[in-house]
Amino acid sequence: MKFYQKNWFIILLLILFFPLGLFLMWKYTKWNKTTKWIITAVIVIIAVIGVLTDDSQEKDKPTIQQTENEQESKKESKPIEERKPKKIEKTKESVPKEVKQDVIQEDDEPDVKTIKQHLMNQLTFAHIDYVDYSPSERIAIVDLTINDKNTDKNDRRNAKEATAQTVYALKETGLNINSADVHIIFVDKDNSKSELLSTKWDKEIIDAIHKKDVDSMPNNLELYAEDYWEKADKLK
Secondary structure (H helix, E strand, O other): OOHHHOHHHHHHHHHHOHHHHHHHHHHHOOOOHHHHHHHHHHHHHHHHHHHHHHHHHHHHOOOHHHHHHHHHHHHHHOOHHHHOOOOOOOOHHHOOOOOOOOOOOOOOOHHHHHHHHHHHHHOOOOEEEEEEEEOOOOEEEEEEEEEOOOOOOOHHHHHHHHHHHHHHHHHHOOOOOOEEEEEEEEEOOOOOEEEEEEEEEEHHHHHHOOOOHHHHHHHHHHHHOOEEEEOOOOOO
16 A cells, blocks of 8 residues: 555645545545545635635735824814814913013923923924923923914914924924924913914824925915814904
């Protein structure tokens, strides 16, 4: 008897390569037909279950490219109006009655001093009004003021450019900020103040912004911000 006709070899093939094992079992073994049919049925059922399981896992597993495309599609197709959240709530202390100067106070916390210094390096016309930072939660709050005395640009562009400059300044601090609220307050000739723009920024955008983005981001600021609110009747 040749080796491939022996029971041990046929059983081994049934385990390792069942198509050939089934062929040899039916051709050379002396097992009764009932045993052969039971073995055949079990092997076929196991094979079918294995194929169906693999196909299901492949279909359910999205590729990285598909995930990125879906996220980009959602971001681009969502109307701007639907992206606008409710106005970010602020305490009265975050909008002081008097417009503060862009100076670092001696009693400022070290992280607040760092944020103010980087803001002063980046801002072209807006003034620092209020800065706060929570080291434990890594959350920053920045209030800026703009007025109609030092620029000939419109209020909307001024507010958005100041916001983009602030986000970049926060990244440059190296504080690994998780979240930031940025508020732009307009001060008119009568020293009357009104909030023009309020945005919230997540860590992903803060970490990803580059210097070159500061000029282009104001064109589509609402698409980058996690939360976005603007006083449409005031912004020109």
